[in-house]
Amino acid sequence: MSKPGLISMSVIKRMPRYYRFLCDLLELGTERISSRELSNRMGFTASQIRQDLNCFGGFGQQGYGYNVRQLQTEIGKILGLNNRKKAIIIGAGNIGRAIATYITYEFKTFDIIGVFDKKESMAGQMILGMPTRHISGLEEFCKENLPTVAVLCVPTSAAPEVAAQLNSLGIKGMLNFTHYDVALNYPDLQVENIHLNDSFMTLCYKLNKN
């Protein structure tokens, strides 16, 4: 069960949630927790929790449960949260600036080393103590600084070109805020889509149904 690559996305997608709840428990000073108790707090079944965790190894102990600190550390390792990665933001509009700030203060695994925009008027404007750079300097910057992650906050119309460029410049992973389907066109890139519009529409549906 602990062979990597065999673990389904359904399981992976739940890991950040476990991590979050374990962090909360740690802060509360909880030392141990059973799958049953976690189940109550998180809304997953105890069975699923044990099943999920066992994909990566036997972190628990019969009759005792799980050690909160150990489990949190293990999940952190599984997710690779300790491997810091250099990231750049493409698009210094509202979303781009918000995400740059958010990542810098709330998600230490990514290290924002540059913010780029196409607009000449943006160039030089300070974000997080760094000057916004014009997109024309992207290639040189990447060759010098070797970022591996990019956050795509440009208008969807600009996305195909930017994605192609980032791909050729050695970017390995992307957070895609546009509606352009990067993953479909670059199957070797790791992509996480954050389609705000999709979430809005799903909420609309739920609201109209009730």
Next chain:
Amino acid sequence: MSKPGLISMSVIKRMPRYYRFLCDLLELGTERISSRELSNRMGFTASQIRQDLNCFGGFGQQGYGYNVRQLQTEIGKILGLNNRKKAIIIGAGNIGRAIATYITYEFKTFDIIGVFDKKESMAGQMILGMPTRHISGLEEFCKENLPTVAVLCVPTSAAPEVAAQLNSLGIKGMLNFTHYDVALNYPDLQVENIHLNDSFMTLCYKLNKN
């Protein structure tokens, strides 16, 4: 198959994506499309597309395929995109301001009628031509203007209190950017979570695996 309430979330979650692709096709001037052709463009199987659409009705025609405009209109109706809803933003930080702006220009179904923040120093600052309001005025504002949707952009620590208040003030749906589990605590509210951190961690996992 077209009984409402019986349609699974897996299907619903794909509808916004259909809608998006159909909008693109419309802009390209495409009149008709087959499930097979859609399948190629979207990366779903043709079988799944037909299965999904048939949950809501037979929008296609044998031997012809689907009429793009008609299908787009139908999916818009299914999602309820024409029923505009009054929305408020709680938390006027970077994310709050970015989302307020984004919704106003990119998602016309929600109409942002107020932005609130706890910080005294924020009060009065203009966003989208409206003054940011102090959170103390939330109750009065809601009673007067009856918003039904709220976007939660406060720090997670503040979320439980704010969620309780919004719930009691008649809010029906929430876009939750915090890590507080609103849905677990208010099962009658419609909630869409946008857990940026979870997306970041999932990307980390994918990057470390490869």
Next chain:
DNA sequence: TAGATTGTTAATCGATTAACAATC
């Protein structure tokens, strides 16, 4: 009519839940 493509049923696949023996 012949060709194309849907709507729909049946088969497969995968994910979740239940159960329980192992063991702390």
Next chain:
DNA sequence: TAGATTGTTAATCGATTAACAATC
């Protein structure tokens, strides 16, 4: 030891895919 709770297997459930008759 007795009680608790895991790890793991088996059973169930739901979602996806395949197949094909209906029909435009």
